[in-house]
Amino acid sequence: MDQGFVDLRQNQGSTSSGEHFWPSFTDIMTVIVMIFMLASVVLVIRNWELLENLRQSMEAERAASEDLRFKSEENATLEEQLAQAQYQLSMLRMQLMQAQETAAQQGQLMQALRGEKRQLQENLSTANERLHIQEGQLKRANESLASVQQQYQEQAQELKGLKESVSDLEAQNLRQSQRINSLLEADSNSQQQILVMKDEYDILKKKYDKLVKPARTAKDKYVVEVRYKKQGGKYLIQFRDGDEALQTVTSKQLDARLARLKAAHPGQLYIKIIIPADSGLSYAEAWEFMKSTLEKYDYYYQE
Numbered sequence: 001m002d003q004g005f006v007d008l009r010q011n012q013g014s015t016s017s018g019e020h021f022w023p024s025f026t027d028i029m030t031v032i033v034m035i036f037m038l039a040s041v042v043l044v045i046r047n048w049e050l051l052e053n054l055r056q057s058m059e060a061e062r063a064a065s066e067d068l069r070f071k072s073e074e075n076a077t078l079e080e081q082l083a084q085a086q087y088q089l090s091m092l093r094m095q096l097m098q099a100q101e102t103a104a105q106q107g108q109l110m111q112a113l114r115g116e117k118r119q120l121q122e123n124l125s126t127a128n129e130r131l132h133i134q135e136g137q138l139k140r141a142n143e144s145l146a147s148v149q150q151q152y153q154e155q156a157q158e159l160k161g162l163k164e165s166v167s168d169l170e171a172q173n174l175r176q177s178q179r180i181n182s183l184l185e186a187d188s189n190s191q192q193q194i195l196v197m198k199d200e201y202d203i204l205k206k207k208y209d210k211l212v213k214p215a216r217t218a219k220d221k222y223v224v225e226v227r228y229k230k231q232g233g234k235y236l237i238q239f240r241d242g243d244e245a246l247q248t249v250t251s252k253q254l255d256a257r258l259a260r261l262k263a264a265h266p267g268q269l270y271i272k273i274i275i276p277a278d279s280g281l282s283y284a285e286a287w288e289f290m291k292s293t294l295e296k297y298d299y300y301y302q303e
Helices: 011-143 149-211 251-264 285-299
Strands: 221-231 234-241 247-249 269-274
Touching: 011 149, 011 234, 011 269, 011 285, 221 251, 221 285, 234 251, 247 251, 251 269, 269 285
Parallel strands: 221 269
Antiparallel strands: 221 234, 234 247
């Protein structure tokens, strides 16, 4: 009894022990919850770090791929520009050889005309000397006319013959002068033709640069290299396929290899023909080789 009331609670002896049990259980559950929350926070932080590392790895891989693609495109562009420049250099060398041969031919013609002109001048000088001699003879004949009449008649006949000779010589001199004038006019025409040819060459070169340069390209093509020159009086052909070393081949071997490559790469074979500066070839030789090779096998001439 407590202050006159009866205690109706059961298990009165276990009340104090229950009061100690529930706070302990609450503390344990609190610790477990805190451990779970700490573990969750650590796991979230770890997953975030892993995700960040993965993102950085993917970004680095993407940057490396982009850099590799840029380098590949840059190398392909540089290789194409080199092939185009070598092709243009070969064409310019052949055009230069043609101009040099034309100039040499014109020089020979001018030399021949000068020689003929000198010969005509010598003939004219000889005719003038003969005319001077005949005039002296005529003068001596006139001086002797007063002394001997008979001699006068003979000298008159001789004078007549001399006058005819003088007329013939004057006519010959006139013809020679006309021929000299014709040669001089031909010389002037030759000089004008040379100037016209140079102007035509400049015009053709400009047209060539506009029409041909952007049309034929080594981009996305299977490129092979052919070098052609004359050494020791014999023609020398060198061939390179891709990254191989230059190989010396005969004309038949070159045709066989190019035919195989043309069949293996239809519409894709680009032949880079190089004529060295010291090739020793004439324009006709270099142009014939380049024209026949490209027309047979190069993709650009097959379309």
